[in-house]
Amino acid sequence: MNKEELVEYFRAQMRTDPDMASAVAAIRTLLEFLKRDKGETILGLRESLTWATDCLTGVDSSVAVSSGGELFLRFISLTSLEHEDLSRCKKVMEERGELFLEKISMSRTKVAKLCHTFIKDGAKILTHSYSRVVLRVLEKAAAEKKRFSVYVTESQPDSAGRQMADAVRSLKVPVIVVLDAAVGYVLEKVDLVIVGAEGVVESGGIINKIGTYQTAVCSKAHNKPFYVVAESFKFVRLYPLNQQDVPDRFKYKADTLRNKANLSEEHPMIDYTPPSLITLLFTDLGVLTPSAVSDELIKLYL
Amino acid sequence: MAESGVTDGLCNTDDIERSKTEGKELTKEEKQRLRKEKKQQKKNKEKNDEKTSHEGEKKKKKKKKEEQPAGSASQPPAQPSPKVPAPAPPPAAAAVPVPASEAPAPADKPAKSKADLKAERRARQEAERASKGKKGDVGQPAPTGKLKAPPSELQPVVKRLPEHVQVDNPEVVKKLAKKLERQQTPGCNAAENVKIPLRSDYGYKVSLFSHLHQYSRKAPLTQQLGIPSTVIHPAIVRLGLQYSQGIVAGSNARSVALLHAFQQVIRDYTTPPNEELSRDLVNKLKPYISFLNQCRPLSASMGNAIKYIKKEISNIPSQCKEEEAKIKLLNCIERYINEKIVLAAKAIAKYSIEKISDGDVILVYGCSSLVNHILCEAFEKKRKFRVIVVDSRPRLEGREALRRLVQKGISCTYVLISAVSYILPEVSKVFLGAHALLANGYVMSRVGTSQIALVAKAFNVPVLVCCETYKFCERVQTDSFVSNELDDPDDLIVTRKGKTQLEHWQKVPSLGLLNLVYDVTPPDFVDLVITDLGMIPCTSVPVVLRVKNVDQ
Numbered sequence: 001m002n003k004e005e006l007v008e009y010f011r012a013q014m015r016t017d018p019d020m021a022s023a024v025a026a027i028r029t030l031l032e033f034l035k036r037d038k039g040e041t042i043l044g045l046r047e048s049l050t051w052a053t054d055c056l057t058g059v060d061s062s063v064a065v066s067s068g069g070e071l072f073l074r075f076i077s078l079t080s081l082e083h084e085d086l087s088r089c090k091k092v093m094e095e096r097g098e099l100f101l102e103k104i105s106m107s108r109t110k111v112a113k114l115c116h117t118f119i120k121d122g123a124k125i126l127t128h129s130y131s132r133v134v135l136r137v138l139e140k141a142a143a144e145k146k147r148f149s150v151y152v153t154e155s156q157p158d159s160a161g162r163q164m165a166d167a168v169r170s171l172k173v174p175v176i177v178v179l180d181a182a183v184g185y186v187l188e189k190v191d192l193v194i195v196g197a198e199g200v201v202e203s204g205g206i207i208n209k210i211g212t213y214q215t216a217v218c219s220k221a222h223n224k225p226f227y228v229v230a231e232s233f234k235f236v237r238l239y240p241l242n243q244q245d246v247p248d249r250f251k252y253k254a255d256t257l258r259n260k261a262n263l264s265e266e267h268p269m270i271d272y273t274p275p276s277l278i279t280l281l282f283t284d285l286g287v288l289t290p291s292a293v294s295d296e297l298i299k300l301y302l
Numbered sequence: 303m304a305e306s307g308v309t310d311g312l313c314n315t316d317d318i319e320r321s322k323t324e325g326k327e328l329t330k331e332e333k334q335r336l337r338k339e340k341k342q343q344k345k346n347k348e349k350n351d352e353k354t355s356h357e358g359e360k361k362k363k364k365k366k367k368e369e370q371p372a373g374s375a376s377q378p379p380a381q382p383s384p385k386v387p388a389p390a391p392p393p394a395a396a397a398v399p400v401p402a403s404e405a406p407a408p409a410d411k412p413a414k415s416k417a418d419l420k421a422e423r424r425a426r427q428e429a430e431r432a433s434k435g436k437k438g439d440v441g442q443p444a445p446t447g448k449l450k451a452p453p454s455e456l457q458p459v460v461k462r463l464p465e466h467v468q469v470d471n472p473e474v475v476k477k478l479a480k481k482l483e484r485q486q487t488p489g490c491n492a493a494e495n496v497k498i499p500l501r502s503d504y505g506y507k508v509s510l511f512s513h514l515h516q517y518s519r520k521a522p523l524t525q526q527l528g529i530p531s532t533v534i535h536p537a538i539v540r541l542g543l544q545y546s547q548g549i550v551a552g553s554n555a556r557s558v559a560l561l562h563a564f565q566q567v568i569r570d571y572t573t574p575p576n577e578e579l580s581r582d583l584v585n586k587l588k589p590y591i592s593f594l595n596q597c598r599p600l601s602a603s604m605g606n607a608i609k610y611i612k613k614e615i616s617n618i619p620s621q622c623k624e625e626e627a628k629i630k631l632l633n634c635i636e637r638y639i640n641e642k643i644v645l646a647a648k649a650i651a652k653y654s655i656e657k658i659s660d661g662d663v664i665l666v667y668g669c670s671s672l673v674n675h676i677l678c679e680a681f682e683k684k685r686k687f688r689v690i691v692v693d694s695r696p697r698l699e700g701r702e703a704l705r706r707l708v709q710k711g712i713s714c715t716y717v718l719i720s721a722v723s724y725i726l727p728e729v730s731k732v733f734l735g736a737h738a739l740l741a742n743g744y745v746m747s748r749v750g751t752s753q754i755a756l757v758a759k760a761f762n763v764p765v766l767v768c769c770e771t772y773k774f775c776e777r778v779q780t781d782s783f784v785s786n787e788l789d790d791p792d793d794l795i796v797t798r799k800g801k802t803q804l805e806h807w808q809k810v811p812s813l814g815l816l817n818l819v820y821d822v823t824p825p826d827f828v829d830l831v832i833t834d835l836g837m838i839p840c841t842s843v844p845v846v847l848r849v850k851n852v853d854q
Contacts, residue, residue, distance in 0.1 A: 202837060241830060
C-alpha cells in the first residue's frame with residue numbers, strides 16, 4: 001500500500017462514517033495497511049507502520065491520530081511473537097488489531113455511561129466547540145430522561161460550536177450559542193463544564209480546541225467543576241510544561257504546516273490545559289483524577 | 303502464671319525495687335522473671351521469632367486477666383497508668399479490696415503486684431511491637447521513655463519514632479550507646495572489647511530541632527578509635543572521616559564512595575570457619591554501617607544501596623565457593639553503580655535535552671552532579687541557553703557548579719539566594735536536583751530548594767526536578783522538621799575585616815545557631831520529575847515504587 005492509497009483509504013473511512021473519531025479511522029487504515037503489507041520481517045513491519053502513521057499525521061495533524069497510531073502499534077506487538085512463520089505472526093497481530101478496534105469502538109459508550117450520572121436534573125452545562133464524545137454523553141443523559149440545558153461556545157475560527165448546537169438541538173435539549181469572549185460572563189449561570197479532548201498528556205492535562213484553557217481558568221475562578229471526557233486511545237506521551245512547549249506539529253492544521261512559511265503569524269488551533277485546572281477525567285478506563293492519568297500511562301507504555 | 307519472655311529491664315527492676323522497699327518478699331514469679339531477664343539481656347536480638355510467640359501467649363494471658371477484673375468496681379483506677387517508668391501504679395489502695403472479688407485469680411499473689419504485672423506486660427508488648435514495627439534498626443529495643451502504652455482494648459501498631467530523631471530523650475541515647483557496644487566483630491578476642499564510639503552532641507540546639515544530632519566537625523569520631531582498630535575496616539574509617547569532614551559530599555558521590563568502600567571490604571573478607579558467607583558478611587557490615595551513621599547520618603540513596611547489597615549477599619547460595627561469591631558480589635556492585643547512577647544519568651540527560659530549547663534561561667541551585675551533567679550534555683548538543691546559578695551560605699556549593707559550567711563554556715550568572723525574586727522574571731525554567739523523593743511526592747533536597755520552588759511557582763516558571771530512581775524512598779514526610787540533619791553550627795561564623803562577631807556564641811545563653819542541611823518541597827510546586835524511567839509528574843512517585851517492587 002503506498003502513500004496515496006493510504007490517504008485515500010483514510011479519507012474514505014472518514015467520509016463513510018462522519019461520527020467516527022479520526023483516530024479510529026486512522027487505526028482502521030493502519031489495520032488495512034497491515035493486512036496488505038508484504039514485509040519480510042517484524043522489524044520491517046513495525047517501521048512501515050510507523051511510516052504509515054506519519055503519513056496519516058500529515059493528512060490530519062490532530063494529536064489523537066498520532067497517539068492512536070502509536071497505541072495501536074504497542075497493542076499489537078504486546079504479545080508473544082515467537083512463531084517461526086512470519087505469516088502466523090502477522091495473523092496474530094491482525095487479530096490483536098481487530099480486538100483493539102473493537103475495544104475502542106465501545107469506548108465512547110463506556111465513557112457516556114460513566115459520565116451521564118454527573119449530570120443532575122436541572123443542570124446547566126457549558127461545553128466548548130464540537131466534540132462527539134460530549135454529544136454522546138448528552139445523548140445518554142437525555143435518554144435517561146434528565147432535564148438540562150446547554151451553552152455552547154461558538155469556537156472560532158471554524159464556528160464548530162454552531163455544528164454542536166445543531167446536533168444538540170436535534171436531541172430536543174435547549175441550547176444557546178455564546179461568544180468565545182462571553183465564557184466568563186456566562187459561567188455564573190452554569191453548574192458544570194464538560195469538554196472533550198484531542199489528546200490527554202502525561203501530566204494529566206489535555207490538549208483541545210483553542211479556548212479550552214480560558215474556559216478552564218474561568219471555571220476555576222468560579223469554583224465550577226471542569227470535566228473532561230476522552231477515550232483512552234487519546235493518551236499521548238507528551239509532557240508540555242506550558243503553552244509554548246506543545247510541539248508545532250500539533251498546533252496547526254496539516255495544510256498550514258505544509259504551506260505557510262512563517263508559523264508565528266498563524267493562529268494555533270489548539271491549546272494546553274494544565275492538570276491543576278481539571279477536576280475529573282472520564283475515560284473508558286474509568287473515572288480518573290489528573291494524577292491517575294500518569295499511572296494509567298505507565299501501565300500502558302512501560 | 304509464670305511470666306516469660308523478653309522484658310523491658312527498666313520497668314521490672316523498678317517494680318522489684320518497689321516490692322523490696324515495701325517489705326514484701328519477692329514472689330516466686332518475680333524471682334523467675336528477674337533470672338529470665340538477666341539471661342535475655344545477654345542474648346542477641348535474633349530472638350524476634352520467639353518474641354512473637356511469647357507475645358501471642360502473653361496476649362492470651364492478658365486477655366484472661368482482663369476478663370477477670372471486668373466486673374470489679376475498683377478496677378478502673380488499676381487500668382493502665384500510661385508511663386511505664388512512672389511511679390507505682392496507683393492501685394495500691396484500690397487493689398486491696400480487689401482480691402476479695404476475684405475468685406479465679408491466683409490466690410497466693412498479692413493484688414498489688416497483679417496490677418503492676420499487668421502494666422509491665424502491657425509495656426513489654428508495646429516494646430516488642432515497636433521493635434518489630436521499626437525498620438532499618440538493628441535490633442534496637444524500643445525506647446520506652448516516649449511510650450504511652452495505650453489501653454489494650456485499642457489495638458496497636460502505633461509506629462514508633464526511629465532513634466535518630468529522639469536525641470533529646472536520654473534513655474534512647476543510652477540504648478544507642480549500649481547497642482554500639484554490643485556491635486563488635488563476632489569471633490573477635492573477648493579481651494579487646496573495642497566498641498564503636500558514640501559521638502557526642504555539640505553546642506546548644508534550637509529547641510525545634512533538639513530531637514536531632516548536632517556534631518562538631520572539629521571532633522571527628524575517628525579520634526576516639528584506638529589503633530589498631532580491629533573492628534572497623536580501614537577503608538570504612540577513611541570513608542567515615544571523609545563524610546564527617548565534608549570531603550565527600552553530594553548524594554551520588556556519597557553512594558558511589560560507599561559502594562567502592564564495600565567492594566574493598568568484600569575483597570579483604572575471608573569467611574571464618576564454621577560460618578556461612580551469606581550470613582557472616584551481613585553481620586560484619588552492621589558495625590560499619592553504624593559507624594558511618596555516627597560520622598554522618600546516612601542518606602536515602604545510601605540506605606537503598608545498602609539494602610541492595612544486603613539482599614545480594616543473603617541471596618548467595620550456600621554451596622557457592624568463597625572466591626566465586628566474592629567475585630559475584632563485586633560484579634553486582636559494579637553493575638549497580640553502572641546501571642543506577644551512570645546509565646541513569648545518561649537517560650535523564652536524553653529526556654532533559656528535549657525540554658531545553660534555544661534561547662532558554664535556566665536557573666539551577668547549588669551543585670547537583672546530575673543537573674551539571676545535563677547542562678553539559680545539552681551544551682554539547684549545541685543548544686543555546688544560559689544559566690543562572692543560585693548559591694547560599696554556608697556551603698557555597700554554587701561556586702563548584704559555576705566552575706564546572708564555565709569550564710565547558712556555558713555562559714553563567716551567579717547570584718545569592720536572597721536575589722532570587724529579583725532574577726526570576728528573566729528565567730524560563732528551573733532545574734533542581736534531589737537528595738531523595740519521598741513516597742508522598744515530596745522532594746527532599748538541599749536547604750533552600752523549596753524556597754526557590756515557591757518563588758518560581760509564584761512567577762509561573764516551570765520547575766523540573768531531576769532524580770534517579772534509586773533515590774526514591776518509601777518514607778513519608780510533610781515538613782522539614784521531623785527528620786533532617788543538623789550540620790556544624792560553627793560553619794555559620796564568619797570573619798570580616800578581622801572581626802568575628804559570633805566567636806563566643808556558646809557563652810550567650812539565649813543564642814542558638816542552626817545549620818540545616820535538607821528541606822522538603824511539596825509536589826504542587828514541582829511541575830515535572832525527570833527520572834531514568836521517563837518524565838513523570840511528582841504525584842506518580844508511589845507508582846514507580848510499586849512498579850519497582852513488583853520487578854524485584
